[in-house]
Amino acid sequence: MSRLVVVSNRVGPVRESAKAGGLAVAIVDALRNEGGIWFGWSGEISPEGTHANLQTEEAGRISMVTLDMDQADYDAFYAGFSNRTLWPIFHYRLDLAEYDRETERGYWNVNERFAARLFPLLKDDDVVWVHDYHFLAMGSKLRSMGARQPIGFFLHIPFPVPEIIAALPNHGALIHAMLAYDVIGFQTKRDARAFIRYFVEEFDGVATEDGLLTVQGRTVKVGAFPIGIDAEAFRSFSVSPDAHRQGKRLKASGEDRCHVIGVDRIDYTKGLAERFHAFSRLLENYPENRNHVSLLQVAPASRGDVDAYVDIREELERITGNVNGRFSDLDWTPIRLITRPLKRRSLAGLYRASKVGLVTPLRDGMNLVAKEYVAAQAEDDPGVLVLSRFAGAAEALDAAVIVNPYDIDEAAEGIQRAVGMPLDERQDRWHRLFDKVQSEDIRAWYTSFLKALRETARRSH
Numbered sequence: 501m502s503r504l505v506v507v508s509n510r511v512g513p514v515r516e517s518a519k520a521g522g523l524a525v526a527i528v529d530a531l532r533n534e535g536g537i538w539f540g541w542s543g544e545i546s547p548e549g550t551h552a553n554l555q556t557e558e559a560g561r562i563s564m565v566t567l568d569m570d571q572a573d574y575d576a577f578y579a580g581f582s583n584r585t586l587w588p589i590f591h592y593r594l595d596l597a598e599y600d601r602e603t604e605r606g607y608w609n610v611n612e613r614f615a616a617r618l619f620p621l622l623k624d625d626d627v628v629w630v631h632d633y634h635f636l637a638m639g640s641k642l643r644s645m646g647a648r649q650p651i652g653f654f655l656h657i658p659f660p661v662p663e664i665i666a667a668l669p670n671h672g673a674l675i676h677a678m679l680a681y682d683v684i685g686f687q688t689k690r691d692a693r694a695f696i697r698y699f700v701e702e703f704d705g706v707a708t709e710d711g712l713l714t715v716q717g718r719t720v721k722v723g724a725f726p727i728g729i730d731a732e733a734f735r736s737f738s739v740s741p742d743a744h745r746q747g748k749r750l751k752a753s754g755e756d757r758c759h760v761i762g763v764d765r766i767d768y769t770k771g772l773a774e775r776f777h778a779f780s781r782l783l784e785n786y787p788e789n790r791n792h793v794s795l796l797q798v799a800p801a802s803r804g805d806v807d808a809y810v811d812i813r814e815e816l817e818r819i820t821g822n823v824n825g826r827f828s829d830l831d832w833t834p835i836r837l838i839t840r841p842l843k844r845r846s847l848a849g850l851y852r853a854s855k856v857g858l859v860t861p862l863r864d865g866m867n868l869v870a871k872e873y874v875a876a877q878a879e880d881d882p883g884v885l886v887l888s889r890f891a892g893a894a895e896a897l898d899a900a901v902i903v904n905p906y907d908i909d910e911a912a913e914g915i916q917r918a919v920g921m922p923l924d925e926r927q928d929r930w931h932r933l934f935d936k937v938q939s940e941d942i943r944a945w946y947t948s949f950l951k952a953l954r955e956t957a958r959r960s961h
């Protein structure tokens with residue numbers, strides 16, 4: 501079988517680690533099965549940057565090939581255009597988006613220099629799979645160097661409606677460059693539709709049956725490939741000794757109490773402040789929950805060099821202080837906030853010991869925490885998932901209690917429903933959710949994407 505070459509901003513870790521990040525777990529699984537190269541940034545900043553020697557590390561069937569960036573690349577490409585421009589715009593946060601031409605140039609340059617370092621490593625029968633918003637232009641750069649291999653692209657974050665994309669200066673050049681890919685995959689049907697609509701409206705594109713999109717004589721495949729988790733592995737984590745220990749510690753903090761859990765990187769897309777306000781509203785509007793229901797929020801820091809992220813942590817600490825000051829009792833603390841990453845087994849144990857999983861992003865590509873929470877539940881006494889309608893996961897996980905996270909009262913009602921839900925309803929919902937988590941698991945994700953990529957490439961090359 502042909503080699504798989506995966507390109508993503510961050511490479512590794514290959515072994516299980518405490519580090520947060522849904523993408524890494526998924527890619528390792530795909531590469532373990534297919535064998536090949538994982539190419540991307542080393543995570544290091546050095547004066548030679550992209551011109552330094554490539555670093556190679558072998559891990560079983562996976563070769564990890566990485567290169568550094570210099571400080572200017574990091575500022576323009578990573579912290580700048582990727583995380584201050586594209587990330588907020590693609591998550592519908594035009595109010596937080598920053599733009600300047602220099603960072604945009606840096607983004608295109610880094611895409612080009614990464615492509616130039618990758619191109620000589622490619623063999624004719626390789627299949628290339630590029631990931632995420634950092635490398636929207638990588639495919640077009642590889643093509644202009646002469647790459648004829650099948651190249652696919654998967655976007656892990658939402659693709660917004662054309663009215664929002666239109667706010668991105670020079671959007672035409674960047675989004676049009678994506679047509680260099682043979683298959684363009686999104687988390688949801690909604691995202692795929694938005695992408696097609698963009699080309700229909702901006703470039704007179706024509707969408708045909710089977711998700712084919714033709715623009716100016718070039719035809720590409722566009723589809724939804726919802727990412728998942730390794731459901732079986734996660735389920736076994738949830739009954740591991742580590743998981744059991746953590747679950748017991750959580751329960752020991754309130755034997756007959758009801759635990760509600762949230763697990764998210766600190767990010768303005770995750771709706772954390774709104775979630776804390778909803779929990780506070782639950783205690784206000786439904787006083788029977790006082791001294792009974794606690795929220796544990798695990799929220800490791802991310803992107804500390806972007807101001808918007810530092811502010812969130814301070815805001816969360818402030819709200820936690822206010823709510824706890826107002827409602828705490830001698831033996832009960834309403835909100836606990838842990839701002840460090842935990843091991844996956846520990847997380848699984850905490851999910852399993854929590855009666856409610858609260859996943860309420862304002863906008864999210866998929867959200868793997870929702871799937872992990874479901875996979876970790878005990879069949880005979882499952883907890884309830886409260887899920888934002890704006891998480892990609894809501895498209896399939898419609899048996900969750902679906903809420904609008906902008907509506908604090910509705911979110912509080914959702915938690916209240918979940919806390920009081922009878923066993924038969926919990927079991928019924930959980931079975932429906934777990935079926936989806938199992939059938940749309942990590943293997944289904946990459947096998948369906950790679951199948952589409954190989955088929956499309958066979959047709960068009």
Ligand code: ADQ
Nearest residue numbers: 520521522656764798800840841842864865866867868869
């Ligand atoms: P993220 O925004 O990082 O991913 P998510 O899908 O929820 O969001 O994945 C987070 C992962 O990190 C989960 O596996 C979770 O267990 C882990 N994690 C979070 N907090 C942790 C902690 N304190 N300790 C340890 N692990 C922690 C992006 C997109 C998502 C998309 C994924 C995958 O924003 O929408 O679902 O990529 O495509």
